[in-house]
Amino acid sequence: MSYRNGDTAARAPADESDVEEEALVNDYREQVRYDGGLDELDRVTSLSGSGQDIHAQLAAAATPLEFQATLETKFASYDNYCSLFHFILNSDGPVDLEVPSYYWAWDVIDEFIYQFNSFCSYRQKIALKADNLEEIQLLRDNPNTWGCYSVLNVLYSLIQRSQISEQLAAMKRGEEGSLYAGEYGNRPLYKMLGYFSIIGLLRVHCLLGDFSLALKTLDDIELNKKAMFARVMAAHFTTYYYVGFSYMMMRRYADAIRMFSHILVYVSRTKNFQKNAQYDSITKKNDQMYALIAICVAFHPTRLDDTIHTALREKYGEQFNRLQRGGPEALPLYEELFRSACPKFIAPTPPDFDNPEINIDPVEHHLKVFMDEVKNNMWSPTVKSYLKLYTTMDLKKLAGFLEVEPDKLRCWLLVNKQRSRQVRWSEGGLLEGELINSSDLDYAMEGDLIHVSEAKVGRRLVDWYLRNLARTY
Amino acid sequence: MGPFDYAQDRPENIDVILNGLDRYNPETTTTFQDYVMVQCENSAFYDCYANLALLKLYQFNPHLTRDETITNILVKALTVFPNPDFSLCLSLLPTHVLQKNTASAGDGSLAEAVQKLNSLNNLLAGADYTAFWEKLDSDDLYADLIADVSGFEDSMRVRIAVTVGQAVREVEKGLLESWLNLQGPEFDHFVQVFGWEIAGDSIKVPLNKENKAEGTIVTENVKFEQFGRLIKRAYEQPA
Numbered sequence: 001m002s003y004r005n006g007d008t009a010a011r012a013p014a015d016e017s018d019v020e021e022e023a024l025v026n027d028y029r030e031q032v033r034y035d036g037g038l039d040e041l042d043r044v045t046s047l048s049g050s051g052q053d054i055h056a057q058l059a060a061a062a063t064p065l066e067f068q069a070t071l072e073t074k075f076a077s078y079d080n081y082c083s084l085f086h087f088i089l090n091s092d093g094p095v096d097l098e099v100p101s102y103y104w105a106w107d108v109i110d111e112f113i114y115q116f117n118s119f120c121s122y123r124q125k126i127a128l129k130a131d132n133l134e135e136i137q138l139l140r141d142n143p144n145t146w147g148c149y150s151v152l153n154v155l156y157s158l159i160q161r162s163q164i165s166e167q168l169a170a171m172k173r174g175e176e177g178s179l180y181a182g183e184y185g186n187r188p189l190y191k192m193l194g195y196f197s198i199i200g201l202l203r204v205h206c207l208l209g210d211f212s213l214a215l216k217t218l219d220d221i222e223l224n225k226k227a228m229f230a231r232v233m234a235a236h237f238t239t240y241y242y243v244g245f246s247y248m249m250m251r252r253y254a255d256a257i258r259m260f261s262h263i264l265v266y267v268s269r270t271k272n273f274q275k276n277a278q279y280d281s282i283t284k285k286n287d288q289m290y291a292l293i294a295i296c297v298a299f300h301p302t303r304l305d306d307t308i309h310t311a312l313r314e315k316y317g318e319q320f321n322r323l324q325r326g327g328p329e330a331l332p333l334y335e336e337l338f339r340s341a342c343p344k345f346i347a348p349t350p351p352d353f354d355n356p357e358i359n360i361d362p363v364e365h366h367l368k369v370f371m372d373e374v375k376n377n378m379w380s381p382t383v384k385s386y387l388k389l390y391t392t393m394d395l396k397k398l399a400g401f402l403e404v405e406p407d408k409l410r411c412w413l414l415v416n417k418q419r420s421r422q423v424r425w426s427e428g429g430l431l432e433g434e435l436i437n438s439s440d441l442d443y444a445m446e447g448d449l450i451h452v453s454e455a456k457v458g459r460r461l462v463d464w465y466l467r468n469l470a471r472t473y
Numbered sequence: 474m475g476p477f478d479y480a481q482d483r484p485e486n487i488d489v490i491l492n493g494l495d496r497y498n499p500e501t502t503t504t505f506q507d508y509v510m511v512q513c514e515n516s517a518f519y520d521c522y523a524n525l526a527l528l529k530l531y532q533f534n535p536h537l538t539r540d541e542t543i544t545n546i547l548v549k550a551l552t553v554f555p556n557p558d559f560s561l562c563l564s565l566l567p568t569h570v571l572q573k574n575t576a577s578a579g580d581g582s583l584a585e586a587v588q589k590l591n592s593l594n595n596l597l598a599g600a601d602y603t604a605f606w607e608k609l610d611s612d613d614l615y616a617d618l619i620a621d622v623s624g625f626e627d628s629m630r631v632r633i634a635v636t637v638g639q640a641v642r643e644v645e646k647g648l649l650e651s652w653l654n655l656q657g658p659e660f661d662h663f664v665q666v667f668g669w670e671i672a673g674d675s676i677k678v679p680l681n682k683e684n685k686a687e688g689t690i691v692t693e694n695v696k697f698e699q700f701g702r703l704i705k706r707a708y709e710q711p712a
Contacts, residue, residue: 148533149497156494209564210529212477212522249564250477251557347568349535358569365568369560372591376598414600417640418555432476444686446642447675453688462695469703
């Protein structure tokens with residue numbers, strides 16, 4: 001179970017027998033593969049074969065491909081998934097499968113989406129470079145392989161078969177989920193596949209740039225430590241990364257920070273118990289989340305948990321200061337951090353091989369959208385740092401300090417005022433929230449006179465009182 | 474304020490599509506397109522969540538794409554600035570549309586139109602309202618782009634006035650005129666409808682929740698549960 005970003009080192013070498021098995025399965029798949037065919041799920045003959053076959057498939061479905069896998073291997077792997085999911089979903093009644101481990105369901109969904117993700121990225125890159133004619137031809141001939149509709153179809157089908165949404169809704173009401181699970185959903189295999197498919201959808205929507213739908217997908221899942229995903233570390237981690245990232249792209253920085261902090265604190269508290277492959281593999285995502293939290297805090301200054309704050313200083317000390325200072329000097333840094341920490345965005349449809357130059361890497365597109373927002377905000381830290389020093393201030397005088405036209409400064413003040421109003425979640429679905437003033441600084445302009453006010457945090461007494469009282473016992 | 478996926482007066486059939494798998498069905502494209510037209514005809518009506526579903530259908534089925542529907546959606550999204558709607562729409566568009574080298578002036582491409590609208594969006598997000606009106610006036614293409622959206626200019630004035638009213642108690646008349654791109658009796662009328670007061674050379678905005686800018690002291694919110702353990706222990710003490 002590993003987090004991958006096209007990084008070979010992070011991928012555990014597969015067990016030798018697995019490789020052999022996989023090769024066998026791929027070989028078999030190769031032979032039954034049709035050309036074209038619209039309905040992906042039905043295009044491969046269903047598995048009626050021996051138990052040997054299905055176990056090889058189950059293992060293969062949860063095993064990462066070799067980093068250097070050829071296109072043929074990727075096609076074959078796709079077919080392997082199709083036939084496996086076809087077998088699970090469309091057999092006569094629920095199938096009885098003994099899965100290799102309790103986190104197998106997560107591994108399968110995770111690997112399935114990872115391969116979809118890397119296939120789309122690879123295809124886009126080949127089209128943009130336009131120099132590998134052989135692969136271009138192969139990709140042109142197979143436009144439906146790893147198609148977005150098939151991938152979504154698998155995820156939604158698993159959700160529907162397991163009636164997981166109904167189960168979760170019942171649990172939210174305080175009822176027994178299994179009463180609503182039906183014939184399929186009462187079996188752990190279907191329940192787990194259905195559940196992790198919801199997390200899978202969150203991820204796919206985010207990869208496609210549909211951030212509001214990504215958050216909407218989690219309506220049935222309550223984010224807390226008792227949630228089912230929390231039992232599989234990688235699932236727990238993935239969920240918070242994508243939720244946090246989607247919030248960030250919706251400019252709900254306070255909510256994004258809340259998500260990233262939660263999971264980073266959790267990881268730092270549990271890392272001593274998790275000294276295994278699972279933990280090693282999340283190190284990279286861990287660093288990415290620190291980068292994202294640095295960005296969010298620069299947009300929205302917040303007091304972080306001490307553990308996070310210390311780690312952030314260690315990892316991004318100087319960079320963190322530069323982000324917080326803002327201004328044009330900080331722009332390249334925002335770019336660098338966003339690039340290193342964002343998901344590997346994808347374009348869902350086959351690229352236009354006839355016009356290579358328009359097949360821009362989706363990461364560049366999202367970076368551009370994001371950087372416009374950064375630019376619009378880059379003077380806010382400057383404005384705030386000055387206003388903090390005064391209770392009233394003349395706009396022209398402040399413009400003089402900043403060596404900027406008064407009209408320009410007026411724009412900056414308006415921008416900062418607007419951006420300090422943010423939607424913040426308090427209860428209900430992830431998309432809900434109230435518009436609140438999220439800054440400790442507020443101001444209003446009366447002609448050229450700026451009235452500044454500050455929100456002060458009063459003394460916190462309860463903690464102190466409780467701690468001291470505890471001592472008297 | 475409702476959640477992001479909520480829209481007042483959303484017709485039931487749209488709601489059903491949005492909450493089911495039909496949101497991926499290419500056959501619903503025309504339904505959504507008609508719905509965008511309804512939003513264009515009525516300046517007070519807007520449904521971002523449904524428009525994003527249409528852009529996603531285009532993303533999955535590029536051959537169904539209608540450029541003028543995309544630009545209409547973007548223009549509608551401008552009318553709710555500084556909300557992130559415009560950016561969220563951009564995120565679902567083809568990846569080349571924002572790249573400088575994919576559009577040349579007057580080629581009539583989607584990329585050119587999107588880049589033009591994006592420059593408007595950036596001026597609005599930067600609160601440079603005077604420059605926004607100048608830009609809007611600078612090229613006939615803008616007039617074409619906003620033609621379908623009825624009452625666009627008035628919607629923008631209202632939106633600008635709202636953001637200004639949050640930050641300002643008093644503003645110089647000439648400045649507000651250029652922010653709203655209005656002069657004379659039309660300006661006076663607009664300002665009065667908003668309940669703002671014209672006092673010679675300046676406009677007075679009555680105090681509201683946002684432009685009061687009061688200092689506050691954040692105090693602790695003490696809950697009984699915090700004392701739970703303490704009280705429990707008190708009972709556990711041996712007599």
